[in-house]
């Protein structure tokens with residue numbers, strides 16, 4: 001099928017989940033050419049639409065990376081970071097992705113499956129409801145690496161948590177200690193994260209209640225990160241001596257992010273569920289001349 005380079009009818013939407021914001025590009029048949037430079041141009045907050053990332057909405061059967069999941073999930077979330085890099089998974093993004101599918105009438109309310117590079121995720125869409133969405137995020141993997149995160153003159157030990165994408169979770173005394181986060185925190189040993197890492201800084205707010213800031217790989221500091229909140233909840237539970245696979249009881253952490261609140265539950269089988277908002281803000285059409293320059 002011919003790839004779309006010039007189009008007057010390239011549609012986009014803008015959405016967010018706890019202020020982690022995304023440009024949404026519906027492209028069921030995977031005909032839109034989306035090189036990294038064009039994604040970065042769309043996500044640019046001054047010269048483009050602006051977003052922490054981009055949700056390319058494609059039928060799984062039409063995307064080479066998702067074809068094997070087509071039997072399980074009709075739709076593939078081809079997620080890109082704001083710098084154009086291609087990554088495994090976005091927790092806030094998958095809720096916004098599902099909200100788009102719901103609003104566009106492309107799925108029925110109830111449980112839907114969404115294919116991602118991090119595997120198929122189950123998303124629960126309550127009937128006729130714009131409220132919170134719950135996603136089954138899968139299990140966390142916690143390698144026993146001695147990771148250190150450094151910002152400015154300060155260093156902290158961090159927990160390595162993989163939620164399909166990589167995270168380093170550091171418990172700090174004060175979220176301000178993370179500094180302005182204009183640049184990515186340093187980490188060591190470098191070999192633990194060969195493709196970079198999302199870094200979460202965490203403080204306690206109360207019992208099973210924490211707050212975090214995050215520096216996202218490929219995006220900079222964002223106001224929320226869903227996979228990051230899951231990584232934080234699991235790291236906090238282990239630090240607190242709680243492991244549902246041992247106690248046999250689920251545990252829920254409230255995770256406050258700069259853009260709102262996410263509820264994270266870990267079940268005895270290790271499955272993690274995340275609940276939070278998903279909002280469609282606007283819809284429009286990308287200017288054909290601007291798009292030509294973005295593709296050059």
Ligand SMILES: N[C@@H](CCC[C@H](N)C(=O)O)C(=O)O
Pocket residue numbers: 020053081087088089090091092093165166198216217218219224225226227228
């Ligand atoms: N904001 C997302 C995570 C997006 C991907 C991340 N920046 C990475 O490179 O792994 C979320 O809500 O999980």
